Amino acid sequence: MKTYNIALIPGDGIGKDVTGAAWQVMQAAAKRGGFALDGTRFPWSCAYYLETGAMMPPDGIETLRKFDAIYLGAVGWSAEVPDSVSLHGLLLPIRKGFTQYANIRPHRLLPGVQGPLRSDGFDILCIRENTEGEYSGAGGRIHSGTANEVAVETAIFTRAGVERILRFGFEQARARRKKLASVTKSNAQKHSMVFWDEVTREVAKDYADVEVSHYHIDAIAARMVLAPESLDVIVASNLFGDILTDIGAAIQGGLGYAASANINPDRSAPSMFEPVHGSAPDIAHLGVANPIAAIWSGAMMLEHLGEGHAAAEVMSAIESITARGIGTIAGKDRTETITQAVLAALS
Amino acid sequence: MKTYNIALIPGDGIGKDVTGAAWQVMQAAAKRGGFALDGTRFPWSCAYYLETGAMMPPDGIETLRKFDAIYLGAVGWSAEVPDSVSLHGLLLPIRKGFTQYANIRPHRLLPGVQGPLRSDGFDILCIRENTEGEYSGAGGRIHSGTANEVAVETAIFTRAGVERILRFGFEQARARRKKLASVTKSNAQKHSMVFWDEVTREVAKDYADVEVSHYHIDAIAARMVLAPESLDVIVASNLFGDILTDIGAAIQGGLGYAASANINPDRSAPSMFEPVHGSAPDIAHLGVANPIAAIWSGAMMLEHLGEGHAAAEVMSAIESITARGIGTIAGKDRTETITQAVLAALS
Ligand SMILES: CC(C)[C@H](C(=O)O)[C@@H](O)C(=O)O
Ligand SMILES: CC(C)[C@H](C(=O)O)[C@@H](O)C(=O)O
Numbered sequence: 001m002k003t004y005n006i007a008l009i010p011g012d013g014i015g016k017d018v019t020g021a022a023w024q025v026m027q028a029a030a031k032r033g034g035f036a037l038d039g040t041r042f043p044w045s046c047a048y049y050l051e052t053g054a055m056m057p058p059d060g061i062e063t064l065r066k067f068d069a070i071y072l073g074a075v076g077w078s079a080e081v082p083d084s085v086s087l088h089g090l091l092l093p094i095r096k097g098f099t100q101y102a103n104i105r106p107h108r109l110l111p112g113v114q115g116p117l118r119s120d121g122f123d124i125l126c127i128r129e130n131t132e133g134e135y136s137g138a139g140g141r142i143h144s145g146t147a148n149e150v151a152v153e154t155a156i157f158t159r160a161g162v163e164r165i166l167r168f169g170f171e172q173a174r175a176r177r178k179k180l181a182s183v184t185k186s187n188a189q190k191h192s193m194v195f196w197d198e199v200t201r202e203v204a205k206d207y208a209d210v211e212v213s214h215y216h217i218d219a220i221a222a223r224m225v226l227a228p229e230s231l232d233v234i235v236a237s238n239l240f241g242d243i244l245t246d247i248g249a250a251i252q253g254g255l256g257y258a259a260s261a262n263i264n265p266d267r268s269a270p271s272m273f274e275p276v277h278g279s280a281p282d283i284a285h286l287g288v289a290n291p292i293a294a295i296w297s298g299a300m301m302l303e304h305l306g307e308g309h310a311a312a313e314v315m316s317a318i319e320s321i322t323a324r325g326i327g328t329i330a331g332k333d334r335t336e337t338i339t340q341a342v343l344a345a346l347s
Numbered sequence: 348m349k350t351y352n353i354a355l356i357p358g359d360g361i362g363k364d365v366t367g368a369a370w371q372v373m374q375a376a377a378k379r380g381g382f383a384l385d386g387t388r389f390p391w392s393c394a395y396y397l398e399t400g401a402m403m404p405p406d407g408i409e410t411l412r413k414f415d416a417i418y419l420g421a422v423g424w425s426a427e428v429p430d431s432v433s434l435h436g437l438l439l440p441i442r443k444g445f446t447q448y449a450n451i452r453p454h455r456l457l458p459g460v461q462g463p464l465r466s467d468g469f470d471i472l473c474i475r476e477n478t479e480g481e482y483s484g485a486g487g488r489i490h491s492g493t494a495n496e497v498a499v500e501t502a503i504f505t506r507a508g509v510e511r512i513l514r515f516g517f518e519q520a521r522a523r524r525k526k527l528a529s530v531t532k533s534n535a536q537k538h539s540m541v542f543w544d545e546v547t548r549e550v551a552k553d554y555a556d557v558e559v560s561h562y563h564i565d566a567i568a569a570r571m572v573l574a575p576e577s578l579d580v581i582v583a584s585n586l587f588g589d590i591l592t593d594i595g596a597a598i599q600g601g602l603g604y605a606a607s608a609n610i611n612p613d614r615s616a617p618s619m620f621e622p623v624h625g626s627a628p629d630i631a632h633l634g635v636a637n638p639i640a641a642i643w644s645g646a647m648m649l650e651h652l653g654e655g656h657a658a659a660e661v662m663s664a665i666e667s668i669t670a671r672g673i674g675t676i677a678g679k680d681r682t683e684t685i686t687q688a689v690l691a692a693l694s
Contacts, residue, residue: 076534083534092535116572117463139501139538149506153539154486159496185586187423187430188439191486192500217586218593225463225572225597239532239564243590246565250572 003036004305007067007270012045012086013279014289015073021291021339022071022298025314028346029302033310040067046078046086055089061097069301070094070272073294074279096131098269100262101161102168103128103241104300105276107228107248107258110292111323115253122228125172126248128241129165130262133157133192135238157192157237162199168265169235170207176232181213183220183236183244196237221247249276256290256330259297261304273301287334292318292327295342317345350383351652354414354617359392359433360626361636362420368638368686369418369645372661375693376649380657387414393425393433402436408444416648417441417619420641421626443478445616447609448508449515450475450588451647452623454575454595454605457639458670462600469575472519473595475588476512477609480504480539482585504539504584509546515612516582517554523579528560530567530583530591543584568594596623603637603677606644608651620648634681639665639674642689664692 010019023039030037042063044056055075057063064070072094076086094100107124109115139153166182173180182200184193197214204212215223217240223231224247236244249258258276275293283289295318303311322328327338357366370386377384389410391403402422404410411417419441423433441447454471456462486500513529520527529547531540544561551559562570564587570578571594583591596605605623622640630636642665650658669675674685 084537087534088537114465116465118461118465119463135535137537138499139536141538141542143506147506149542151504151539151542152485152501153504153536154499154501157498157500159490159494185589187434188482188586188589189486189500190431190484191488192498195488195496195498218589221568221590222593222597222602225594226601239535242532242535242565243568246569247572247594250569254573255569 010073011075013284018294019073022294029310046081072274103130133238173233179232357420358422360631365641366420369641376657393428419621450477480585520580526579
């Protein structure tokens with residue numbers, strides 16, 4: 001039987017709750033699909049850090065490298081462990097270390113979910129550059145603590161980095177409605193964003209069948225609220241994609257429905273799948289976290305592994321339960337209730 | 348009679364249409380208030396650039412300096428004149444040249460306006476840093492046009508710059524519901540945004556009566572869509588404020604309702620008032636632009652000039668006509684109809 005080796009990192013808070021739920025569903029889908037998912041659990045988290053002094057062992061990245069995919073719940077947000085440790089010690093090194101340069105996030109309303117917008121007919125795929133740009137980490141400060149203090153943060157964009165995310169986006173657009181929105185702020189950031197615009201125009205030449213629109217980040221943020229149905233594939237930098245995908249999560253009803261994949265398109269290293277939400281310490285382990293975003297992320301993993309049929313079955317199962325009002329109202333249904341309903345719908 | 352000297356820059360496209368409308372209303376308000384507005388019109392615009400080679404004369408800034416306030420319609424977006432010319436040749440030099448460091452934008456639904464959200468009970472004041480940060484213009488490129496090309500854009504934050512916008516924000520919060528949201532992305536931008544967080548914590552000590560919340564830009568963008576009623580005063584950097592105020596414009600029904608003030612709080616130079624919308628060449632001079640954002644911006648100017656009563660009268664007039672359904676549906680009422688209705692409501 002075909003077997004995929006999956007690294008499971010439940011992480012912190014509700015990360016653990018939803019990973020358990022999603023894993024049960026993925027296992028059920030695998031059984032139906034005639035393949036196996038062999039999970040290896042890693043306890044890397046803030047708790048692990050408080051015990052060992054690191055979010056993961058020094059050879060953590062090397063350990064993960066041999067897996068077919070990584071599934072992550074959520075890390076961070078523990079009061080005792082600053083983000084600089086939890087995120088920069090685990091999440092971001094995996095994204096960058098494995099060149100998971102395409103962070104993909106689908107935004108549409110599941111049937112039965114009432115979003116905050118009056119309008120509901122949208123189906124957006126956000127593709128966020130995941131390895132460089134505004135989150136390069138370059139910068140510093142002078143005259144610290146004095147009235148003369150200055151802090152700088154430098155966004156770094158490479159041609160290879162911009163080109164590959166745009167190509168990835170165009171490929172996705174081709175497989176969908178052949179519309180791509182490229183996001184910049186080239187009227188105010190004339191170095192990085194004018195560059196991004198130029199690369200977009202060049203890459204677009206290879207995809208004459210795809211209609212390209214150029215938006216400024218402020219305008220497209222407003223458009224996601226006013227006319228989301230006019231958008232299809234959106235390609236944006238690390239920061240702009242980060243912001244737009246949270247707006248995307250909002251219009252699809254909240255973080256309980258926001259799934260994501262951190263893809264290494266060359267498959268030279270494993271990709272990582274995670275719900276967009278954080279570890280939500282306030283509701284951790286109460287059994288009330290909505291596992292739908294996590295299960296949806298699991299479906300994205302199955303898709304990436306080449307098990308498209310199983311992925312589609314999981315999505316249908318999710319949609320059939322939300323259509324019946326299960327998991328559609330924040331806090332109403334317990335994690336376990338939603339998970340069992342998805343499992344029942346699957347069989 | 349008390350007379351204020353106002354520099355009027357109608358600019359391009361619908362900038363001209365709405366400036367005419369707003370000016371009529373401001374004049375009527377002045378007459379009722381027993382003060383005079385003496386307007387001097389400047390034709391600085393893309394048309395002016397195409398004629399003279401510059402968006403404004405070399406002594407443009409000096410010419411404007413002696414006015415009590417500047418009122419601007421909209422500039423840019425002409426196909427023949429790139430943004431780099433129109434914005435960097437007029438709008439941005441005024442903002443920076445006159446140290447209009449506080450860009451203020453109110454976001455609430457006018458009565459009778461149906462926004463895109465199901466929820467409508469919000470009243471947000473966004474305060475955007477307007478002179479530095481991500482729009483400093485610093486950066487460059489190497490290896491242009493080669494596979495090895497790199498572009499960098501450096502955000503520069505100074506202690507004085509960050510501190511003054513935060514103080515301004517805290518003062519506004521004090522005059523409102525005593526809640527301030529400070530916006531960063533300090534979990535991913537550890538130089539500039541950690542600095543901003545530090546300055547926020549320091550300045551907050553002087554405003555113990557104001558409740559401060561720290562949000563990441565992605566989270567607050569989502570919150571503006573999911574729970575805008577939970578927000579009051581928002582203080583954000585140039586880029587983050589730019590994005591949030593477009594989301595604010597969206598949730599208040601669109602750019603037709605988004606007013607703004609570029610304030611020099613020390614009054615060492617004139618402040619500038621402008622609707623947030625652009626020049627919208629596609630509908631220019633058809634008489635269909637909604638002048639409400641422009642009139643509202645005029646009210647903000649009257650307020651800034653110390654004519655708070657007249658400002659309040661203009662706002663009541665706007666609200667009384669929108670409550671009756673005038674100017675509330677895009678494209679339904681003509682610029683002139685809306686303007687006449689406001690004038691009638693004023694008298
Ligand atoms: C936690 C944070 C560093 C992360 C990011 O900004 O990438 C998160 O917001 C996300 O969107 O995955
Ligand atoms: C036109 C552009 C430079 C401007 C800005 O980003 O400041 C506009 O978006 C605004 O919000 O006033």
